[in-house]
Amino acid sequence: MTDPKTILIAQIMISGMMAFCMTGFFGFLHMGLTSQWLHEWSHAFVIAWPVAFCLSLIVGKLSFTIACRITGK
Structure with a gap:
């Protein structure tokens, strides 16, 4: 799995881009x-x-958990 710092930076960027596009x-x-x-x-x-x-x-962790269960990883 990716290190926590990278995940945090990615979530900041993804949430910013999604908020920008959706609004x-x-x-x-x-x-x-x-x-x-x-x-x-x-x-x-x-x-x-x-x-x-x-x-x-919140949703990111839940999504990864569901995706891992679906893919068996």
Whole structure:
């Protein structure tokens, strides 16, 4: 298994990228491509990233456990 420092850095990066993409995508669906959307996106991202990171710590371990059981590793 990968060392804990690498896993933590990966979770920070993955949660940041996912929060960025998801808040942008759903904000765009809701508001369309406007200057207001861009403004709201930045606020949503700042809130979503820490939430996504905390949830990834929980869901990540659970996902790896399930995946290992499925693959038998």
